[in-house]
Amino acid sequence: MMTVALFAAFAAVALAAGAAAVWRAPTWAPVVLALALAGVMLLYEATGLALVTIAAVGAAGLVMTVARGPARAGAPADHAGGDAPPARLGARRIAAVAGAVAGLVFVLVGTWARQFLWTGRELAPGSGFGELPGLGAALAGAPALLGVGLVIVVAAAACAGPPRHRI
Amino acid sequence: MPITHVYYLASGLWLLGLAGVLLRPDGWARTLALVVMLVGAATVLVGAARAWAAADIHGLAALLLALAGAYAVVLATLQAAPDREGS
Numbered sequence: 001m002m003t004v005a006l007f008a009a010f011a012a013v014a015l016a017a018g019a020a021a022v023w024r025a026p027t028w029a030p031v032v033l034a035l036a037l038a039g040v041m042l043l044y045e046a047t048g049l050a051l052v053t054i055a056a057v058g059a060a061g062l063v064m065t066v067a068r069g070p071a072r073a074g075a076p077a078d079h080a081g082g083d084a085p086p087a088r089l090g091a092r093r094i095a096a097v098a099g100a101v102a103g104l105v106f107v108l109v110g111t112w113a114r115q116f117l118w119t120g121r122e123l124a125p126g127s128g129f130g131e132l133p134g135l136g137a138a139l140a141g142a143p144a145l146l147g148v149g150l151v152i153v154v155a156a157a158a159c160a161g162p163p164r165h166r167i
Numbered sequence: 168m169p170i171t172h173v174y175y176l177a178s179g180l181w182l183l184g185l186a187g188v189l190l191r192p193d194g195w196a197r198t199l200a201l202v203v204m205l206v207g208a209a210t211v212l213v214g215a216a217r218a219w220a221a222a223d224i225h226g227l228a229a230l231l232l233a234l235a236g237a238y239a240v241v242l243a244t245l246q247a248a249p250d251r252e253g254s
Contacts, residue, residue, distance in 0.1 A: 015183070021202070022184065025196040040210070053232050149230055
């Protein structure tokens with residue numbers, strides 16, 4: 001019961017951070033999201049992934065904060081038009097997106113409920129699954145995965161230079 | 168912990184991100200929404216790994232999280248604030 005309450009708290013924080021990221025696009029949202037998801041992953045016995053989440057998403061959030069500048073941290077996103085007022089969303093577009101999202105909710109939740117809710121899959125009590133050695137073994141046994149990860153890191157390092165100034 | 172809980176959380180994050188991608192007009196907000204979508208997908212893998220007791224899925228989830236982080240950093244750099252002096 002305590003675990004479920006902890007999960008509910010972490011999930012509420014994660015969803016609130018996700019909603020904030022979508023609604024106002026503040027730079028702190030990825031960091032809060034990473035911390036809350038790390039808590040969820042700890043509850044699901046994915047210790048290594050909790051570390052990866054904080055390192056990857058949290059660090060990306062910090063970099064985004066720096067890229068945006070300290071004066072604008074937490075401020076709503078600028079619009080591409082500069083001084084032009086932001087375009088308002090039409091009711092038709094909002095309705096179309098809401099319909100698509102509602103359909104996806106129905107499909108995703110329905111599918112997962114059928115697959116997992118009634119089968120009742122659970123790990124055996126005392127299982128050591130998901131701890132850091134398991135993640136290390138999984139990565140060590142997948143050289144292609146490590147190669148792709150290396151390419152991503154190198155590409156990110158190559159692209160994440162100082163911002164180009166327009167002349 | 169029931170496996171389904173994490174699926175509901177993941178679907179919520181993914182759908183939030185999708186709504187942001189479809190509704191927000193500016194690139195910065197869309198970048199954040201795409202990161203939320205990727206993180207939601209990685210959360211699905213966390214639940215799947217526990218459900219099927221397959222540690223390999225953790226490797227895939229780690230790759231996806233690293234991809235989300237790198238993606239956010241690259242796009243944030245490319246969409247840095249424009250220099251208003253010359254425009």
